[in-house]
Amino acid sequence: MRMAADILTVENVTKSFGNLRALDGVSLGVRDRKVSILIGPNGSGKTTLINVVSAVYKPESGRVI
Numbered sequence: 282m283r284m285a286a287d288i289l290t291v292e293n294v295t296k297s298f299g300n301l302r303a304l305d306g307v308s309l310g311v312r313d314r315k316v317s318i319l320i321g322p323n324g325s326g327k328t329t330l331i332n333v334v335s336a337v338y339k340p341e342s343g344r345v346i
């Protein structure tokens with residue numbers, strides 16, 4: 282059987298706006314050929330995470346592969 286591979290890896294990403302830490306050590310993997318969803322309450326950092334993944338924002342720490 283073929284190994285499931287991550288097509289996106291987020292490692293320990295932190296992003297702040299002033300004193301507000303919008304992302305605090307976020308890590309996740311997105312698998313090839315799987316549907317993944319990002320859920321959370323208003324203001325929990327979903328859009329900020331997408332903006333880090335798409336390189337609109339540079340994270341203060343961590344990395345996106």
Ligand SMILES: Nc1ncnc2c1ncn2[C@@H]1O[C@H](COP(=O)(O)OP(=O)(O)OP(=O)(O)O)[C@@H](O)[C@H]1O
Nearest residue numbers: 298301302303321322323324325326327328329330
């Ligand atoms: N450009 C910005 N400047 C300052 N604070 C911001 C900025 N963008 C987001 N924030 C703050 O960062 C936190 C995360 O916001 P974000 O928009 O990423 O959340 P979200 O999960 O996408 O929310 P929603 O469900 O309302 O779309 C919130 O406290 C928000 O007020």
Ligand SMILES: [Mg+2]
Nearest residue numbers: 324327328329
């Ligand atoms: Mg949003």
